[in-house]
Amino acid sequence: MASDLQKTTVAVILIASFLAYTCFLYMSLPIKSYATSNACIEGKKTWQNYNCAACHQVYGLGGYLGPDLTNVYSKRGPQYIQAFISNGTNVMPNFHLSNNEQENLIAYFKNIDSSGKSDPKTFFVHNNGTIEQ
Ligand code: HEC
The missing domain is CATH 1.20.5 (Single alpha-helices involved in coiled-coils or other helix-helix interfaces)
Incomplete structure (x- = not known):
């Protein structure tokens, strides 16, 4: 004993x-810390006001009707995003956003895109449990 x-x-x-x-x-x-512009902060508010997360995910969190938009900025580019959000499609509503709201949303997408990748298949997992992108 x-x-x-x-x-x-x-x-x-x-x-x-x-x-x-x-x-x-x-x-x-x-x-890492990322500097956020005013446009980006306003863009996040627009994202929340129009409840875009009802259909879209950021980092995999949100609705599943539309695609994950974490990396939409580098994948599609600002012109594509602007065309999309100013017109909508058959399945995505046109929210009639002002030019300012559209620009802010694009600044928000640019910021979250620079903060990392949303697809876990692209992560490298270290032995201590941390990940690298
Ligand atoms: C009712 C559900 C719904 C809501 C709410 C919604 N979306 Fe969408 N969105 C979709 C769907 C579905 C698609 C894919 C449509 C397609 O390919 O025709 C899409 C596509 C997009 C795309 C293009 C993505 C790509 O890779 O092609 C962007 C950008 C986008 N949405 C932004 C937004 C923003 C910003 C908001 C909020 C202002 C929003 N969406 C709100 C359903 C929605």
């Missing part, structure tokens, strides 16, 4: 390992 000293030693080693690993993980997280 283990003595109290042995139990305390094991507990101290476990707690120290937990703390060291936690510090290591948080220090090695690939967190």
Whole structure:
């Protein structure tokens, strides 16, 4: 049967390992900060006001009627997006957005596009559980 000293030693080693690993993980997280313009912030509000997430996902979160739009900016380009949101299609409503709202939405798409990829198949998973894109 283990003595109290042995139990305390094991507990101290476990707690120290937990703390060291936690510090290591948080220090090695690939967190970057992205500057956001006013247009981008307004674009996010427009996105929320018109409830675009009812049909679209950003980083996989949202409705599934329309495609994920996280990387639509690099995939399609601003002219394509503008044409799409100013006209709508058979399945996507035309919201009659003002020019300003359209430009803000495009700034929002540009910003989220630069923050990463939404397709998990393109991620590289490290042994410590963090991912690289
Ligand atoms: C009622 C559901 C619905 C809502 C709400 C909606 N969309 Fe869509 N959207 C769609 C569908 C469906 C498609 C794909 C349509 C197609 O290919 O004809 C689409 C396509 C798009 C595309 C083109 C994506 C691509 O890769 O081709 C953009 C950009 C877009 N939507 C932006 C928006 C924005 C911005 C809003 C909010 C103002 C919005 N959508 C709201 C259904 C919706």
